[in-house]
Amino acid sequence: MREQMKSISNLKLIVIFAALILASAASILIMTERRQDALIAEIYSEGKLLYTIDLNKVTESYTIELPHNTVLVEHGQISMKCADCPDQVCVRQGKIKNGAYPIVCLPNRVEIRITNKAGVDAVTGR
């Protein structure tokens, strides 16, 4: 009887041990995620830089209204919500999260570009 009790208590301890390991792992994961580098999106109209936005700092989504285009700004991603161009290529491209392919609305000359700049906390100069 005593032997059985001992092994059950041992089991409980091992379970607690495992749970604590998991909790530590989780907290390490959460802590490292905090350190997010800047994810800078730039919006150009007629070749002129209008806005520079750090997408990793966006807490609530919002839109930017340009004369012929609407840009949707979200945490970690950006997209052309709507445009009055005939082909709608820019709208159909959907959301971008990195600098691989910028979103371009050729007829209205609007461009959304992401520059992944690691290790930078802010950008001056717009």
Next chain:
Amino acid sequence: MKRKIIIFLNVLLIIALGTSCSSKPKSVQSQIFAMDTVMSLTAYGKNSDEAVKAATGEINRLDKMLSANDADSEVSKINASSGSFVTVSGAVLRQIAVAKEVSDRSGGAFDISILPLVELWGFGTDKAHVPSNGEISEAMSKLNYRGIEATDSSVRIPQGTKITLAAIAKGYTSQHLCELFKGMGVSSAIVSLGGNVQAVGVKPDGSKWRVAVQDPNDTAKFLGTVEIADLAVVTSGGYQRYFEENGVSYHHILDPKTGRPAESGLSSVTIVCADGTLADALSTALFVLGEDGAIEYWRSYGGFEAILVTNDGRVVVTEGLKSSFSLSGSYKLQYAGK
């Protein structure tokens, strides 16, 4: 024995978890549209929630107070009552005091009474165009920064003049926000108000903030980064706002002496300074002054450091930034000494 080991390990883990949890810095971020640009605020530590909320309220309050486009703003009231004293807030008084100092020291390269000229050119509107020489002369006759008077509660501008605080308002706002953060017990924060950057303290891990400076010739790139603690970093450059007419580019930083976009040989000026209001005014003034005038101003008055990008491909950095600025890219780096 096995039991004791397992218990011991559990206790160790609990201690480790406990300490790791408490060292995780709480961060609060906010992004809003104001003063015609995107503003982002990040604060760390306890009180950061209330601090960011309060800061957002302050941005909206200051926007309404300072906008020359808003008929109810204090700036509009000053302009509508030119020739008479108008009671104004401390915020306006502070900006006017800094503006007067920079105007006097730069020989008029900075001039907040430049509004008639800015409106004539139409920058930022769809009526932007190159005015005639006659129109420019007429607008220039209305400039008079020397005639701006201030008491400790009111301001009077000469009859017929109009002022704009657009070249200094964001810097004042970033300074005000950082003071607000400190007052609320936040010791680590950074704000970027349309590219006017200012930080409180250092990052939660103790390292300095890294602020990248845009390359004026390719805004997708950075020409370098500067590491700061408790400082403001502000850049002015023609590449930020301009229009084209008949294939020629006209940028928005007007030279009060010519009434036209400043052609000083500089592509951009970045100021690093403990005071955001001063940094903002200086970035415009030194851009108009050009390389020699800017370095002379720095040698004469100090209180800031500067990064000048010249049209002939050089980056001139004042020597106080030697240990905190690092160049990236193909510019030729030079240091300016006292």
